[in-house]
Amino acid sequence: MLGALAKAVFGSSNDRYVKKLEKVVARINAFEPVLEALSDEELQGQTAKFRLALEQGATLDDILPEAFATVREASRRVFGMRHFDVQMIGGIVLHRGEIAEMRTGEGKTLVATTATYLNALEGKGVHVVTVNDYLAKRDAEWMGQLHRFLGLTVGVIVPNLNEAERRAAYEADITYATNNELGFDYLRDNMKHERSQMVQRPFNYAIVDEVDSILIDEARTPLIISGPTDDKSDLYISVDAVVKRLPADLYEADEKSKNVSLTEDGVEWAERALEEAGLLEGSNLYDVENTQVVHHLDQALKANVMFKRDIDYVVKDGKVIIIDEFTGRMMDGRRWSNGLHQAVEAKEGVQIEPENQTMASITFQNYFRMYPKLSGMTGTAATEAPEFFDIYKMNVVTIPTNVPVQRIDEEDEFYKNTADKFAAIARLIRQRQEIGQPVLVGTVSIEKSELLSEYLNREGVKHAVLNARFHEMEARIVAQAGSLGAVTVATNMAGRGTDIQLGGNAEFRVEDELKDLPEGPDREAAIARIKMEVAEQKDLVLAAGGLCVIGTERHESRRIDNQLRGRSGRQGDPGMSKFYLCLEDDLLRIFGPDTLFSRMMNSNLADGEAIGSKWLSKAIETAQKKVEARNYDIRKQVVEYDDVMNDQRKVIYEQRADIMDAEAVDEVVHDMRQDTVNTVVGDACPPGSYPEQWDTAGLVARAREVLGVEIPLQEWLDEDGVDPEQIEERLAALADAHMAARTADQPEVWRTLEKSILLERLDHYWKEHLATLDALRQVVFLRAYAQKQPINEYKQEAFGLFEKMLETIREDVTRILATAEFRFQQPQDMALPELPAFLSGHIDPLTGLDDAGGASSPSVEAMLSGLGSAVPAAGDNPYADLGLSRNAPCPCGSGSKYKHCHGAVA
Structure with a gap:
């Protein structure tokens, strides 16, 4: 009671902290008239002035107000966008090594430019970490314009760069990269044999975009670099054939931990079946000699019972491709560990690739804690604030919105079953589309998004489906999700990174509709027409109520629900959000008090009838909190175990x-x-x-x-x-x-x-x-x-x-x-070999799941060919007459030095 009264009178600790930062913003604003009067050349000269001040003993905090004001003025000239005062507050929070929680549409990408520019002035390198390659490339190109205008160099790390390109990108003042690429480069660097082969510089400062996705959702699973072991394809196929015949009453499945175990009768049945297949030594399944068979049996059970096609993975071009449960993206090149991926390949009847052996590994917790200064930004971090402080020693600061939020969040609606729920959702969407209101629907799996698509087709609703099958088009689909009457069904909106603008995105429409129209008066007229249409559509959408967000069920984490909700109500726009739930939803079925729900809803609800209750919503939130606490315990346990390995890793890597x-x-x-x-x-x-x-x-x-x-x-x-x-x-x-x-x-x-x-x-x-x-x-x-x-x-x-x-x-x-x-016959050949292109993975140590998104990895065949490739003979050298330096990259594009490739001495 007293706490609530004090908060009402004095504001929360967060409010008081933000109020203090407003004094710094006032100092930034004081520089604005002076900087506006400068020419472009004089404004660009500010960078040299700041660097000189730092050399003469000034600190980053000393030059912060003028540096932030310089970035604001440069942004106004380069993009036509002026940072809001709340964005300046966000930049100060980032510079101080804290997490800026800013709602969707508040311009986090632009906010990062202030802290990035200021910290890059020291010349030690700044890393801006994104959740996928698209965002890394987009932000490097987009925000790179501003940084290059001010005289800083910008690099970007994406898959398939050779080592020279990676090294150049890391040498830049500001480097954009995904969390996976950074982590894997660190591990690969510590497998190199010469210092000159390493690509990364010493750690300095990192800003993590979608910090909750990277440091929370993906933190349970360490990054792993691995190499192949012996081929056991026949064993996987044989064990899979046995498991496919196993009666359902002979095993128990635990959906919480995704584990399957045989009953006593199941063990006896498996022993007889494996004996008949010639896979068992002796008659006891758990004899030491049968350890490998037991392992394969466990993985085959998991693959056949717990892992569902089009939910956990898809089969594309004869390959099993994992789907990221948080973003709904296909993770081409990523593989589950401990033989699980091979078991799924056997289940689906596709080619089985060899298992891998760990060469190096690190968790995101221990990787990012190596940065002397670390900060992050996201729309949803407050629910995980204790974990951010416990693990990373980062405070979460909630930044106020530039314009008050007008979105209406309606009560959840509960139905008896999925059919009733989806029918109700489809009816609501048809009604909203008829009045021109755009609708964004969030689902938890490909299967659910395609089921909803069927219901929408029955209602005659035109819509777009955004899921792992069509992720190549995701940026464009998301960008136009605010168009008049648009209906977009998305597997998950976490970290999509593209704003939904009411009325549609004029920039994307210009790219799509005018790509073949050359520069000239006709093109300019067409662009003006598109911009006018978008403006007119925006007025109509605003009149219809703004973006309507519908959740088809609650996610395990409240953050993911909040991310979906946050897509509506951008920059003070009107909007609404609502979640539809039923007894068959995973969260209610696995974690909720199902007997209470079942008794109440089955006895009191007719088919198609719905109820809405604050008590039910509270019960759902309690279930979510339980899951979040359980996941935090798992992540904390991973950190405790990896800390032991991390101490040893530091010793080994320092020794190397x-x-x-x-x-x-x-x-x-x-x-x-x-x-x-x-x-x-x-x-x-x-x-x-x-x-x-x-x-x-x-x-x-x-x-x-x-x-x-x-x-x-x-x-x-x-x-x-x-x-x-x-x-x-x-x-x-x-x-x-x-x-x-x-x-x-x-x-x-x-x-x-x-x-x-x-x-x-x-x-x-x-x-x-x-x-x-x-x-x-x-x-x-x-x-x-x-x-x-x-x-x-x-x-x-x-x-x-x-x-x-x-x-x-x-x-x-x-x-x-x-x-x-x-035998020292050829001293020149004593030079150490280049590192092969090993497989990279992001493996959960408890379940064996690979949860990484982002970069693709080379195939096993490519890796094996790299391991076994012979050095070309001197007589086969087509570059012999070019006069190349022996340490230069080989012109063939292998990524190796010339002396290790075509320039090798025969």
């Missing part, structure tokens, strides 16, 4: 960087050799033991095998008072002398060789370690039955495994350098 930067690694190799000597002697002569207890034969054998030396151990032991420390010293001296003799002839070649072997062994064992940690994470939860905390057990086990890995690396590097035979 040190090795690549070093001219020579002989000191590192010497230390490894010394540690190996200590381990060899320590194993044979344990501390506190007597000489007669020592494993002398084992010590001699290990010294020969690992260090390449023969030791006169018996002579040493015949001396009085010899101890393990003396043995270590003598063995180390012998090993050093042996290595000195091996490296004496060609020290430069050995220097390169040591570096190469060190990096190769480090990468090999790190890859094996990742696989071990993945396996450990899958089973450590069982320790809870012994009253032990799984995360603590994981930390202890992971630390022990890491120590063991480092010890193995030291010993293996020492053994190879001391005992392997090398």
Whole structure:
């Protein structure tokens, strides 16, 4: 009560914070008359002036008011758009490393230019992170005009760029990219063998667009780079055939976690069926020998029972393509992990591609926390504010709208079943279309959008369907969704990135209708006509009530519902929103108190009848909060587990960087050799033991095998008072002398060789370690039955495994350098190879789902051909007469250096 009274009198803490920022905006506005008087050249000269001030000791906060005013004036000249005061507040929030929550249509893309420009003045690089390639390219081209006008360089990272192009984009003052491309480039950089091959600069500042989508929705799933393993296509097909015959009463499905488990009778049935198929060793399914079969059986069950075609995936051109549950987009090139994708391919009867092994991985939480300063913007973040602060230490600041919101949000309507609900929705849409009001309908799956489309066809409603099948046209369909009488059915409106303008989008209409009309008076007249038609249509749409938004069911997350609602009521426009629900909706069926709903609605509602109740709406919101809390717990758990790996990842990546930067690694190799000597002697002569207890034969054998030396151990032991420390010293001296003799002839070649072997062994064992940690994470939860905390057990086990890995690396590097035979016939070929194009994925560690959107990856065939490709012979070099530098990119377009490709020495 007192809290509500204080809030009414003094405003919320958010209101008070925004009011303080208005003082900074007043200082920005004071510069406006001065800057308006400058010529274009003088305005562009502001950038050099700011950079000089920074060099002389000024801070970014010192120059913020004038810099923001400069961006505002440049925007007015370049785009004809002047930043609103609330947009300036949003820019200040972004500069301070916080999250700006701004409603849809408030111009977040333009807001980002202020903080981007200010922070780019330091020359350390600014990353603007978007949710898909279309937005990255669009924003880089669009906002890039403003930045280039002010003298800054702009780069964009999209799929299929070669390494030289990526490096150039990262060197720019401002780089636009998707979250996936940034994360994968970081992982790939830390698999390179030369510093010159790396593309990214040190982290500085990032602005994340649709920050809730990237740092919340996609944060449960780590980014993974992987390579292929053995082909097991026949096993997948055989197990799938068994599962397809499995009676439905022999398994239990848990839709919450997307898991399927066999009943006791189901296990017996599966054992007999697998035995008949010749897939079972012995008669017990859970014998150790059948571990792989059990794994394939579990994945085949999941694929056949839990994963639905046209909801979780589509089959296109003979390939299974995942659909992103948050955006409704097809994610071409992304694959589920742990054999799940192969199981779905077997289910659908398409070609099965090989499984992959993890080479490197990182979560978005740990990737983005590496930025010294991180900020974000979105229309919906307040519901997740505690998580943003807990994980990323970012506050959420709600920015007021430029014009008060006029949208009317109506109460939800409940129906008994989907048929009644969709029939009611179709009737409402027909009524709205008849009066010319545009309608946007949000569905949760392709299946639902196509079912609704059938109902609309029966009502004679002309409409457009925007889902994963037609995502190529999504920007244009969304842009025209505000046209007079337009009806647009969309799988999900999260992060679409295109404004719905009432009356339609004149720019897109010009592109579509006048693409073949050349420049001239006719084109100008046509453009004027289109603009006039759009203006007239806007007046009619406003009179009809603005954009009508209809939700066909509630999403698990309130944010996604709010994103859909937020499409209406842009910049003070009128509008309305309404959600239609029924007992068959996933949220009510899985998470709601179904017995209470069922009793009340089935007994009191006639077919086709609807009810609306604040109590029911409250119950739905409570269910959504439960799901959100559960998903937060999952993400928090992922962070806790990945933090363990992240500490180890930092050690390995720093070690790699040190090795690549070093001219020579002989000191590192010497230390490894010394540690190996200590381990060899320590194993044979344990501390506190007597000489007669020592494993002398084992010590001699290990010294020969690992260090390449023969030791006169018996002579040493015949001396009085010899101890393990003396043995270590003598063995180390012998090993050093042996290595000195091996490296004496060609020290430069050995220097390169040591570096190469060190990096190769480090990468090999790190890859094996990742696989071990993945396996450990899958089973450590069982320790809870012994009253032990799984995360603590994981930390202890992971630390022990890491120590063991480092010890193995030291010993293996020492053994190879001391005992392997090398032939140095062609010193020029000692240069390290380019990194192959590995597969990239975005995998949920708990369910094995791949949730990444955005960039496409190379096919397995392309990757395998890259791994196995031979260096072209010198005689096959068509570029021999061009006089190319050996370090220049090869003209063939492979992305490799000339010296590693067609310029290789035969």
